[in-house]
Amino acid sequence: MTLKATKFTPEVLLSAPRRSAAAPNPSGTQALFTVSTYSFESHKKVSQIRVLDISSGQSKVLIEDLSSSEPTWLTDDEFLYLKGGEHGSTSLLVGSASRPDSVPYEVASVKAGVSNVKIKKLDSxxxxxxxxILATPDGEISNPETEEKPYSSAKVYTGLFVRHWDTWLTESRNSIWYAALEKRDGKYSFSGEGLINALVGTKLECPVAPFGGTGDFDxxxxxxxxxxxxxxxxxALYTKTDLYFIPLTSFTETAPPSPKIVATPGLEGYTNSPTFSHSGNKVAFTRMRSKQYESDKPRLLLLPDLGNLDKTEEFYKxxxxEGGWDYRPESITWSVDDSSLFVTAEKFARTLIFSLPANPADAKVPEHVRTTDGSVGDVRQLADGSPKLFVSSSSLVDNSCxxxxxxxxGTAAVVSxxxxxxxxxxxxxxxxxxxTFKGDGDYDVHALVMRPSNHDPKKKYPLCFLIHGGPQGAWGDGWSTRWNPAIFAEQGYVVVSPNxxxxxxxxxxxxxxxKGNWGGRPYNDLVKCFEYIEKEMPFVDTDRGVALGASYGGYMINWIQGHPLGRKFKALVCHDGVFSTLNQWSTEELFFPIHDFEGTIYENREGYARWDPAQFVNEWATPQLIIHSELDYRLxxxxxxxxxxxxQSKGIPSKLLMFPDENHWVLKPENSxxxxxxxxxxxxxxxxVGEDSDETDALTKSIDRLMSE
Structure with missing residues (x-):
C-alpha cells in the first residue's frame, strides 16, 4: 500500500523518514542504511538501522535505538555499528542481519565519541x-564530557582560528585511530593493544573540520x-590541505610510521576524496590549485605507485x-578491475556519475553514466567482483532513492x-x-522551475524567487529539508530558482x-531572470512576487532591497545574510573574503565597500523578514x-526571527x-496566498506504516 499526502506541508517534509546512503554487503544481496523520523505529535525522534533486500526492495528493522549509528558490513551477514553511551562513551557492537532478534555483542568500549568508521578486509x-576520535595535544583520547571543568568560563587565544562554524575551538583535534579486527571463538575483537592514534605527535588533524568525514581518509x-x-x-587564512600516506601492514603497529606527504606540484588548495584502488597500490584523489579559494575547481589526480609519493599524474592537464574538463569532480569509485574511475560531478543542476579510464594518458572528456532522475549522493560497488554500481540519490520530488x-x-533500475x-x-x-535565458553578457543562465501539483494552465500563480547561497553553489535537482521548492509551490506559487x-x-x-563582483553580474543576471519570467511565463504573476535567500542569497536580498529589483517584490526574506561587506572580517574562515573581495580589508577596502548593501539603506522600502541564529559564527x-x-527605524514592515541554538542552518525539527x-x-x-487549514494528512498520521513498507 502506498500512502499519499493530501498536501505537501512543512509537517510532512520534516516528519518524513530520512534515509542515509545505503551500503551493499560483499555479495550485493542486501544493503544497510539508517532512517530517522521525527513526530510532531510526540515531539520525539525515532532512529533505526535497517537492511534492504536488494532483489525485492523490501527492508526490515535490525536496530531501533536513537544512540545507534554507522552500520558497516563485516561479512555478508554480520555488521558492526556504534552505540553511544553515558558520559560521551561509545560501544562498538556486532549484530546479524539474518537474525535481528539476536543480542548484539560488544567488540570494544571507548570512553569518548567515535565516528567515521571504515573497514578493509586484509586476509581471511x-x-x-x-x-x-578527538585527541588531546599529546595524542590521548579526548572526551569533553568527562574532562575537568574549569571554574571560569573565560577563553584566551593568541592566534587565529578562535571559533569555527558553531564552535569555539579547544586544543583537542580530530584524529584517525586504527586497529585490526580478528575473529576468535566466533566473535570479533581488536588484536594487540587495540586502537592506535595514527597521527600522534604530528600536529596533523583529520578529518578536516567542520564538515570532514569518511571522505577525508581511506x-x-x-x-x-x-x-x-x-x-x-x-x-583561518589558507585552505591548503595535503595528502599523506602512512604505511601499515598489519594495522597492529603500536608505533605508527610518520605520515609521508604526496607531492602535487602547482596545486596547493583543498585535497579531497583519497580512494585506494582494489589492488591497493594506487590512489585517486582531487586537489584544488589555489590555497585561498575554497570553491576552486578540484583537479582529478592519480598516485600510480605508493612506492613513489613524489610522482602524481593529473587528469585533463x-x-x-586550467584543465581540459570544466566540471568539478567530487567522489571517486574504482571499477572492479581498476581500469576505470567513476567520478561524481555537478552539471546543470544535477550531480551525475562520469566514467573515465583510470590512466590519465588515456582519459578523454568523460560522458555521464545513465542514472535515475535527480542527483547522485553516494556510489558504491554493488558486490565484490561486480561491474555494477549501487547508487543513492534524491531529486526535487523524491527524498531518497x-x-x-x-x-x-547504460541501465539504471530503481530498487527502493x-x-x-x-x-x-x-x-x-x-x-x-x-x-534558460541570457545573462548579463554573452552567456546563458539556467533556472529550475516548480509548479504546484494542482497547477491549472489557465490560472496565474504568484512568483516565489529563490536565491541560493555560497555564493559558489547552485540550486540542484535534489532533496532539501531546509530550502525545498515543493514546500513553496504547494502553497500556490510558481517557484523559480536561478543559478x-x-x-x-x-x-x-x-x-x-x-569574484570582486558580488552585486554586479549576479544581480544583473537575476534582473534578466525576472524580465524573462515577465515576458515568457504568462502563468506567473510577478506583481505578487516574493524573493527569498540565505547566506549569500541573504546578502543578495539585502542588495536587492536597495536597488530597483527590490521594488518588484511584495515581500523579501533574508536568512543569515550579509548586511555589510565591511563586516566580513567578523567571520572565521578569512580566506573566503580574501578571495572573493580580492585581498584583505586593509589592502582593498574599496573592493569591500563597493558591494556593501548597507550603503543603500536609504532606498529600502519592501517588507522584509529577517532570520538569524546566535551560533552562526560564519555570519x-x-x-x-x-x-x-x-x-524598524524606517517604519518598513519587518519581523525578526532568531534562534539561540542554531548555526548557519536551522536543523532542529521543532525550530525548522x-x-x-x-x-x-x-x-x-x-x-x-490563502491559508489551507489541512495541516495534517495521511502521511503524518501514519508514518509508522510508511516505515514498515
Missing part, C-alpha cells in the same frame, strides 16, 4: 579498522591515506593550468524509493521544469565571474540585527517547523 582472518591493504591542513599555514546502475549497458518517486508526497516530475553568475555546475567561467547575529533595526511557518506566513500575507 583479519580486517583493518579505522575511525576518528584504508587499504598497505596502509592509510588521509588529508590534513598544512600545520605551517594558518587555517593543460599548459595553461536506491538504484542499481550498470555502466556497461522512500517516497515512491514523489507519490507519497503528492509530488510529480511533471511539475518540474527549467528555463546566476557564481553558480557551480556550469563551468568555471560563470562560477569565477562573481554573526549582528548581521541580522542591523538590517532589522534599519527596517517554526521557520517554515514564519516564512510561509510572511510571504503568503504579502502575496495574497
Amino acid at each position: 582472518s583479519a580486517i583493518a579498522f579505522a575511525c576518528t 584504508i587499504g591493504p598497505s596502509g592509510l591515506v588521509f588529508v590534513a591542513k598544512d600545520p605551517e599555514l594558518n587555517p 593543460t599548459d595553461d593550468g 536506491y538504484s542499481v546502475v550498470d555502466p556497461s549497458h 524509493s522512500n517516497s515512491k518517486q514523489g507519490k507519497t508526497f503528492g509530488l510529480s516530475r511533471s511539475n518540474c521544469t527549467d528555463i 546566476p553568475t557564481g553558480s557551480t555546475g556550469y563551468g568555471m567561467s560563470l562560477q569565477n565571474g562573481i 554573526p547575529i549582528t548581521e541580522g540585527l542591523s538590517p532589522f533595526n534599519i527596517l 517547523l517554526v521557520w517554515h511557518r514564519e516564512v510561509l506566513g510572511w510571504i503568503n500575507h504579502y502575496a495574497g
Whole structure:
C-alpha cells in the first residue's frame, strides 16, 4: 500500500523518514542504511538501522535505538555499528542481519565519541579498522564530557582560528585511530593493544573540520591515506590541505610510521576524496590549485605507485593550468578491475556519475553514466567482483532513492524509493521544469522551475524567487529539508530558482565571474531572470512576487532591497545574510573574503565597500523578514540585527526571527517547523496566498506504516 499526502506541508517534509546512503554487503544481496523520523505529535525522534533486500526492495528493522549509528558490513551477514553511551562513551557492537532478534555483542568500549568508521578486509582472518576520535595535544583520547571543568568560563587565544562554524575551538583535534579486527571463538575483537592514534605527535588533524568525514581518509591493504591542513599555514587564512600516506601492514603497529606527504606540484588548495584502488597500490584523489579559494575547481589526480609519493599524474592537464574538463569532480569509485574511475560531478543542476579510464594518458572528456532522475549522493560497488554500481540519490520530488546502475549497458533500475518517486508526497516530475535565458553578457543562465501539483494552465500563480547561497553553489535537482521548492509551490506559487553568475555546475567561467563582483553580474543576471519570467511565463504573476535567500542569497536580498529589483517584490526574506561587506572580517574562515573581495580589508577596502548593501539603506522600502541564529559564527547575529533595526527605524514592515541554538542552518525539527511557518506566513500575507487549514494528512498520521513498507 502506498500512502499519499493530501498536501505537501512543512509537517510532512520534516516528519518524513530520512534515509542515509545505503551500503551493499560483499555479495550485493542486501544493503544497510539508517532512517530517522521525527513526530510532531510526540515531539520525539525515532532512529533505526535497517537492511534492504536488494532483489525485492523490501527492508526490515535490525536496530531501533536513537544512540545507534554507522552500520558497516563485516561479512555478508554480520555488521558492526556504534552505540553511544553515558558520559560521551561509545560501544562498538556486532549484530546479524539474518537474525535481528539476536543480542548484539560488544567488540570494544571507548570512553569518548567515535565516528567515521571504515573497514578493509586484509586476509581471511583479519580486517583493518579505522575511525576518528578527538585527541588531546599529546595524542590521548579526548572526551569533553568527562574532562575537568574549569571554574571560569573565560577563553584566551593568541592566534587565529578562535571559533569555527558553531564552535569555539579547544586544543583537542580530530584524529584517525586504527586497529585490526580478528575473529576468535566466533566473535570479533581488536588484536594487540587495540586502537592506535595514527597521527600522534604530528600536529596533523583529520578529518578536516567542520564538515570532514569518511571522505577525508581511506584504508587499504598497505596502509592509510588521509588529508590534513598544512600545520605551517594558518587555517583561518589558507585552505591548503595535503595528502599523506602512512604505511601499515598489519594495522597492529603500536608505533605508527610518520605520515609521508604526496607531492602535487602547482596545486596547493583543498585535497579531497583519497580512494585506494582494489589492488591497493594506487590512489585517486582531487586537489584544488589555489590555497585561498575554497570553491576552486578540484583537479582529478592519480598516485600510480605508493612506492613513489613524489610522482602524481593529473587528469585533463593543460599548459595553461586550467584543465581540459570544466566540471568539478567530487567522489571517486574504482571499477572492479581498476581500469576505470567513476567520478561524481555537478552539471546543470544535477550531480551525475562520469566514467573515465583510470590512466590519465588515456582519459578523454568523460560522458555521464545513465542514472535515475535527480542527483547522485553516494556510489558504491554493488558486490565484490561486480561491474555494477549501487547508487543513492534524491531529486526535487523524491527524498531518497536506491538504484542499481550498470555502466556497461547504460541501465539504471530503481530498487527502493522512500517516497515512491514523489507519490507519497503528492509530488510529480511533471511539475518540474527549467528555463534558460541570457545573462548579463554573452552567456546563458539556467533556472529550475516548480509548479504546484494542482497547477491549472489557465490560472496565474504568484512568483516565489529563490536565491541560493555560497555564493559558489547552485540550486540542484535534489532533496532539501531546509530550502525545498515543493514546500513553496504547494502553497500556490510558481517557484523559480536561478543559478546566476557564481553558480557551480556550469563551468568555471560563470562560477569565477562573481569574484570582486558580488552585486554586479549576479544581480544583473537575476534582473534578466525576472524580465524573462515577465515576458515568457504568462502563468506567473510577478506583481505578487516574493524573493527569498540565505547566506549569500541573504546578502543578495539585502542588495536587492536597495536597488530597483527590490521594488518588484511584495515581500523579501533574508536568512543569515550579509548586511555589510565591511563586516566580513567578523567571520572565521578569512580566506573566503580574501578571495572573493580580492585581498584583505586593509589592502582593498574599496573592493569591500563597493558591494556593501548597507550603503543603500536609504532606498529600502519592501517588507522584509529577517532570520538569524546566535551560533552562526560564519555570519554573526549582528548581521541580522542591523538590517532589522534599519527596517524598524524606517517604519518598513519587518519581523525578526532568531534562534539561540542554531548555526548557519536551522536543523532542529521543532525550530525548522517554526521557520517554515514564519516564512510561509510572511510571504503568503504579502502575496495574497490563502491559508489551507489541512495541516495534517495521511502521511503524518501514519508514518509508522510508511516505515514498515
